Structure formats: C-alpha cells, structure tokens
Amino acid sequence: MLYSRYFIPTIKETPSDAEVVSHQLMLRAGMIRKLASGIYNYLPLGLRSIRKFENIVREEMDRSGAIEMLMPSVQPAELWQESGRWAFYGKELLRFKDRKDAEFCMGPTHEEVITDMVRREIKSYRQMPINFYQIQGKFRDEIRPRFGLMRGREFIMKDAYSFDVDSSAADLSYTKMFDAYMRIFERCGLNFRAVEADTGSIGGSSSHEFMVLADSGEDAIVSCDACRYAANVEKAESPLFTAGYDSNNEPLQKVSTPDMKTIADVAAFLNVAADQTVKTLVYASDSGELVMALLRGDHELNELKLKNHLGWDEIQMATEEQIFACTGSPVGFLGPIGLVMDIPVIADNVVQGMSSVVLGANEKDVHCINARRGRDFEVTRFADIRTVEAGDACPRCASGKLEMWRGIEVGHVFKLGTKYSKALNATYLDANGKEQVIFMGCYGIGIGRTVAAAIEQNHDEHGIIFPLPIAPFHCSVVAVNTKDAAVMSAAEEIYSHLGKSGVEVLFDDRDERPGVKFKDNDLIGIPLRIVVGSKGLAEGKVEMKIRATGEVLSLPLDEVTATVTQLIDAALAYKK
RNA sequence: CGGUGAGUAGCGCAGCCUGGUAGCGCACCUGCCUUGGGAGCAGGGGGUCGCUGGUUCGAUUCCAGUCUCACCGACCA
Incomplete structure (x- = not known):
C-alpha cells in the first residue's frame, strides 16, 4: 500500500472531547471519526485492525465448531414481546415503526432471532449440538456513550448461540466457547482475566466475563492471589467473617x-x-x-x-x-x-x-x-449483600487474598438454560420421540472494544503500539528523501519484495520531511519500520526499528525480507 | 434522568461582559527553500458565528426558546 495514495488522516493535537487514551489515539491515528454520539465511521486504517481481529475470532470460532451466519439488525417487536423482553429491556432498546405502523427495534442482541430460526429448523436431537455465530453491527441506545469505541451505541459484535439437548451437553458447549475465548485473547497478546460475572438483562444461570486489564476500565474485578478465583465485583462473593461474639450484655x-x-x-x-x-x-x-x-x-x-x-x-x-x-x-x-x-x-x-x-x-x-x-x-x-474489597480473604481458598483491578469487558459467555427456548417454545424430539426444551448458551465479543482495549494496553507517548496480530499493517517502509532517486528505488524494491513475501506493508512514499513520517508511523503503531536513507544506503544497509521495544537494527539490503518475515511469523505463531 | 459547561474556518481556541468591517495557531492551496524526529519565507482560499424568534437603525455579542455535544453524578443514610 502506498501511503500517498491511501487515507490516514492523522491529527497532531489531541481532540478535546476524547477522555481515554484509546479514543484519543484512534482519532489521532485516523482510525475512526465520530458521526453522532456513540456512532462512528471506521476509516480504512481502523477497519483493517477491526478486520484483523474479526478474522482471529472467526478462525477460533470455526475451530471450535461454531457455524457462521448473519442476522438482520432490524427485528420485529413480536419476537421481543414473545420473549418478554419488549417490556423488560427499557430505553436501551431503540424502537421504531415502519410505514404500516408495525413496531420494530434495532437489535441490541439476537437471542430472539436465532431462537426463532432454530425453533423452525431444529427438530431432532440428531441436529444438536449446534452453535451459530455472526459478526455484525448492534445498536444499544446507551444512557451515556463514551470513550469512543469502548462504549458506543452502534458497535460491532461477534455473538454466538449454542443449542443443546440438555444441561450437561450445554455445559460442554459453554466450555468449548470459554476455551475459544481464551485462545482469541491470548492470540492478540492481551493481558486479561476470565472472571465470574452477573448475567444482567441477558439472563441465564451463570456466566464469565473476559476482562482486559486497564486502569481506564469501567468494571472493577477481583482475583485471588493464590487460587484461580476471579470475579466481577458486582458478583464477587464475600468471604464469611468469623467475628468474636462479645459476651457483654449491656441493655439497649x-x-x-x-x-x-x-x-x-x-x-x-x-x-x-x-x-x-x-x-x-x-x-x-x-x-x-x-x-x-x-x-x-x-x-x-x-x-x-x-x-x-x-x-x-x-x-x-x-x-x-x-x-x-x-x-x-x-x-x-x-x-x-x-x-x-x-x-x-x-x-x-x-x-x-x-x-x-x-x-x-x-x-x-x-x-x-x-x-x-x-x-x-x-x-x-x-x-451476602456486601461489596467485596481488596484484601478480603478469598471466598474459595484458605490462604488467598483478593486483589482488585480495573478491567474492560471484551467478552462475555452465558449459560442461558431454557429461558429463551421456553419463552419461544423451541423444542425438539429426543431419542424416545418425546418433546424436550432446547438448552441454550450465548457468547459475545465486542470487536471494536477489543481493538480499543488493545490500544489502551499497548501505547506510549508517541502513539499506538499494535500487537502484531491486530496491527493494520505488519511493516512500514519509509523513504527518507523521496527526491533521492537511489533511496526511492531501493525503498520501492524492498516494498515490492516484502509484498511478494506476504508481508502487509505500508510504503511511506510521501514527499514529507522525515520527522513527519516518523511521527506518523509511530502514531499509527505499525510494529516494524524499515527506514531507507542515503547514508545507510551508501553502505548497502537500511534500518529496522521495532515499535514495541524501540530496538534499532541495521540490515544489509538482501536480508531485509528474511528478517521481517521471520519476526512476523514468530509473532503470529500461536502455541496452544 | 439530574447537575455543570460548551457550540465562532477541517481541528484547537480568542472575541461577547461594554452591540457597529470576525480573528489567532495548526491544517489546506501556490511558489521558493529544506530532507534522519511534526522546518523556514512569501502569497492565498475557506465563516448563513448551532437553529428559531425577540429587542435594536444595526445582534457573533443582549433576551427567550430549541437542538446538539461534552464532562460529572445516579451517592450518602
């Protein structure tokens, strides 16, 4: 990709209405632009990162056996009335009428739609287990949209819905999704915790949230410093206190x-x-x-x-x-x-x-x-109605103490049980020909929010430091002086070689002073940067800088492609 | 939903109190110059001052309404 023919509108100054780092940097790096409160355009660079993450999600969902489909964002009110959520969901649900005065809503989630499809199509125990997912735009009319993509009103979400014959089969589906989520966030190189969580308006029996740790996170979570217990503070159990009962019998x-x-x-x-x-x-x-x-x-x-x-x-x-x-x-x-x-x-x-x-x-x-x-x-x-505090004893193990963190909720998995299948009458015939209610689970990942959370966790004073798996480009090539024919032709050759080797490379061919290019490249967070300048070229060398570490290497021209591909392969390799 | 604040060039802001020719920095365009960390000089384009109404000879400025946006809060007992 030629930088000069691409579209990356970077901003030097920090926009005044952006509070958190990820929002500021996504605006400054030309990844997103606001259209209305909580509603954003995804510019080319932002889209590339989003697509990268979507594909990781897609790969892991497919690997776990889930099947991709796509549901509409406009949903008829009848389905919501049938599930009982039309009345329950409140103002977050954006409702409107069509020309015939029929009521609709913008889907904030898709339990009703998928359950409706499944009740029509899944009739036998032989068709299960089955798990459908989609990556799609959702709309929730949030009380207070903020932090850019972190809490928007329109947002991209991966949602999956599992259907099983009974509770224990559903537990298995849940575990598969849980494991897939662990792989997804590990592959992105994020520092995160899976925590026990409240089920909220989705309902169901139990759930885990996947929390990317960041001080700007909207949720407080606790984790035990000795065992695996971790929970959202909303849900975290208070340990039993043993208090000394004093024998004083003074009158009231x-x-x-x-x-x-x-x-x-x-x-x-x-x-x-x-x-x-x-x-x-x-x-x-x-x-x-x-x-x-x-x-x-x-x-x-x-x-x-x-x-x-x-x-x-x-x-x-x-x-x-x-x-x-x-x-x-x-x-x-x-x-x-x-x-x-x-x-x-x-x-x-x-x-x-x-x-x-x-x-x-x-x-x-x-x-x-x-x-x-x-x-x-x-x-x-x-x-148990109190809020736990840092330093409380762990409710699960004898020796641990609870530590407290701020987290960004990027994923949530729920065991739904039969809440929706009962309401919408989604049933199947078991091996004995007896009608049974389907057991469900649902599983969400905030796509845009995860990219924002990754930035929240990976940045410095110069800008974004993208983890390579979700970086919009792997590598950039900067020609220091575009007027210098030798520099340009060397840079072009490197660009072309890298491209042919499957490297996603952005060639900064703009007629700008070097400082401008370096600043922009740092800001947009491309993991690797090759700089071609006349001095180095005289010795047959170019410079490679690693964004994350600041490490600078001087490379002979003919070793550039091999070195870059090696680094990329290493960063993308995922060990199970 | 409640509180506070803000809407003036693409972005960041001044002007408004005390009414009379709309300004600064960045960005943008042209030319010269410059080329390893957001250079310099010169010239230039761009505004129904959020919207509606009122007061006035005259409103970006005063008044009323309205819309939008942001921040804070949704706690304490």
Whole structure:
C-alpha cells in the first residue's frame, strides 16, 4: 500500500472531547471519526485492525465448531414481546415503526432471532449440538456513550448461540466457547482475566466475563492471589467473617446524636470503631415494595447482589417519603428497631457475627447502642449483600487474598438454560420421540472494544503500539528523501519484495520531511519500520526499528525480507 | 434522568461582559527553500458565528426558546 495514495488522516493535537487514551489515539491515528454520539465511521486504517481481529475470532470460532451466519439488525417487536423482553429491556432498546405502523427495534442482541430460526429448523436431537455465530453491527441506545469505541451505541459484535439437548451437553458447549475465548485473547497478546460475572438483562444461570486489564476500565474485578478465583465485583462473593461474639450484655440504650447522619460521624461521636456499627439502608422496587438492608458500618452494599437476592427486576434507593413511611424517621437515623411498617429486613452475612452494635433509632438525632440481634431487633434473613474489597480473604481458598483491578469487558459467555427456548417454545424430539426444551448458551465479543482495549494496553507517548496480530499493517517502509532517486528505488524494491513475501506493508512514499513520517508511523503503531536513507544506503544497509521495544537494527539490503518475515511469523505463531 | 459547561474556518481556541468591517495557531492551496524526529519565507482560499424568534437603525455579542455535544453524578443514610 502506498501511503500517498491511501487515507490516514492523522491529527497532531489531541481532540478535546476524547477522555481515554484509546479514543484519543484512534482519532489521532485516523482510525475512526465520530458521526453522532456513540456512532462512528471506521476509516480504512481502523477497519483493517477491526478486520484483523474479526478474522482471529472467526478462525477460533470455526475451530471450535461454531457455524457462521448473519442476522438482520432490524427485528420485529413480536419476537421481543414473545420473549418478554419488549417490556423488560427499557430505553436501551431503540424502537421504531415502519410505514404500516408495525413496531420494530434495532437489535441490541439476537437471542430472539436465532431462537426463532432454530425453533423452525431444529427438530431432532440428531441436529444438536449446534452453535451459530455472526459478526455484525448492534445498536444499544446507551444512557451515556463514551470513550469512543469502548462504549458506543452502534458497535460491532461477534455473538454466538449454542443449542443443546440438555444441561450437561450445554455445559460442554459453554466450555468449548470459554476455551475459544481464551485462545482469541491470548492470540492478540492481551493481558486479561476470565472472571465470574452477573448475567444482567441477558439472563441465564451463570456466566464469565473476559476482562482486559486497564486502569481506564469501567468494571472493577477481583482475583485471588493464590487460587484461580476471579470475579466481577458486582458478583464477587464475600468471604464469611468469623467475628468474636462479645459476651457483654449491656441493655439497649438510646443516645442523642444530633445531626450525626453518617457512619463516620456517628462512630467518631460515640468513639466506637465503624465496624461496631450497623448501616441501615432502605431500597424500593419499581413497583414500590420496600426492603431494609443491614450492613456492617464500614461495608458497602452491593445493589446487584441485593436485587438478585430479592429477585426484583429493578432496585433503587427508597425516597425520603418512602423511608419516612416505613420507619417514621428521617434519613440518617434508620435502624431495624421499632419499624412503623412491617418490611423484610435483609442483613448481610457479616452482621450475623456482630453482637452488640450501634444503629439508628428511627428517631431524628437518636441512635441506639448495645443493640443485640435476637434481643432488641430481628432480621428476616441473612444474605451476602456486601461489596467485596481488596484484601478480603478469598471466598474459595484458605490462604488467598483478593486483589482488585480495573478491567474492560471484551467478552462475555452465558449459560442461558431454557429461558429463551421456553419463552419461544423451541423444542425438539429426543431419542424416545418425546418433546424436550432446547438448552441454550450465548457468547459475545465486542470487536471494536477489543481493538480499543488493545490500544489502551499497548501505547506510549508517541502513539499506538499494535500487537502484531491486530496491527493494520505488519511493516512500514519509509523513504527518507523521496527526491533521492537511489533511496526511492531501493525503498520501492524492498516494498515490492516484502509484498511478494506476504508481508502487509505500508510504503511511506510521501514527499514529507522525515520527522513527519516518523511521527506518523509511530502514531499509527505499525510494529516494524524499515527506514531507507542515503547514508545507510551508501553502505548497502537500511534500518529496522521495532515499535514495541524501540530496538534499532541495521540490515544489509538482501536480508531485509528474511528478517521481517521471520519476526512476523514468530509473532503470529500461536502455541496452544 | 439530574447537575455543570460548551457550540465562532477541517481541528484547537480568542472575541461577547461594554452591540457597529470576525480573528489567532495548526491544517489546506501556490511558489521558493529544506530532507534522519511534526522546518523556514512569501502569497492565498475557506465563516448563513448551532437553529428559531425577540429587542435594536444595526445582534457573533443582549433576551427567550430549541437542538446538539461534552464532562460529572445516579451517592450518602
């Protein structure tokens, strides 16, 4: 490819509205341009990287036995009404009507469409297991698109759907996909973790997320420093605390705590440690159901855990009116004692081990001390509802401690069970001629997001440092002075040789000063750079610079192609 | 959805308070010069100042509405 005839509109200045490095660099390197909020054009260079990654995904999906197809992005409302998600999915689902006033949506995911196809076509146990995948554009009307391709509204996704005769066969399909995902991200040279995750609006029984580690990641994850346990913080289990139950049997006592509304205030005022207090929160469902949650004072509630524990669709903090209605108290002095309304009191498991505590008295400016569960207040039930913290003991192994990371979710695998197949009546006949419900799994990879995450993890102050497997070109050839005939003809020859050897090479033949070319080449992150200049040429040599390490080699002209192809082969080789 | 801020040349911004000929840097075009880390000189093109309405002799500037975009937040009890 001739740089002068190609299209790489680089930008010197950092665009003001790009927050994260990958977004800035993708704009500056001329990979993407914004069309509307969360909607991007993929320029030629960006597309090349995207295609590279797509092909790795494609190869590994094919290797695992999945079958590629393509589904439409516009989907009829009926399917979504049938699965029940038309009402459930909310505003993220972009809905519209056609000229006949029939309702449609832009597909944010394709469980309904694929299940509809499968229920029509898959009738026998003999046709399974089967796994369909596609690489396709999706649309989700995100609350707040940001970070460029990281959280766009329109985005490219690989999604796969497996269909099996029963739960254990489905587990096998899940494992195959899990392994394929490991290979995919390993092949890209990414530093990532597979973590246990919540299933969210997709539903299903269990799932793992694949997280590329990066400080700019939107998710917090924990992993054990001793065993293989790793989980999204949304999901991470809290280890059981064994607390010393103190035998102190002081009577419950009310104390005045004027204007002390936070745990920190109260603990400091009463001169007790925060872990001797109980934090009381009130949550409401979308239908107005209320529930009280109790946590150790220094712990944080995990709303998702509470929501899942309750089986609610939505959860939010109760309003001051709702709180007053059930406790008779203003916010800041809540507690489980003397409730006005009979609402469930869910206490975190840790509270079970607490003996004599400080908590709100449900009365303005008053807290209780020496409150004892069983004597002074009751708990409806205990559950794991707190957010884990770095340094917590591992919930799985005896010796480990949890470490915390930020991660970018690039892949997600779910065991769906029969959620969609039941709703859409996707069944088959088993060997006995008996009708059975199909077991499903679904598996997504954010294509654009993975490329962005790779940049997030591989860059320096000069620009992108593409891992070779997803680099838009393997190698560039820079002619230092295009007016120098000897330099140009040598550069052209190298370019042509490399091309014939199957190297994807970008020939920077522009009539620009060398500095400009070097800066652009660094910015767009081509892994290898051959520089042809008059000085080196006089000795029959050119220079090769490795972008990632900065290493510079002087090569005789006739060794260039061999050296380059060797480096590329090594970088692309994938050991299982 | 709530809060804040911003829309002026392709990009980054000034001007607006105090109304009267729209400016700077980069980019772009032409010429000269230059060629190993975003050079220099000279000349040049490019704007319905987001949109709609109002006030005014006159609005980029003041007022109202509207659209778009960005950032922050969606917590604490």
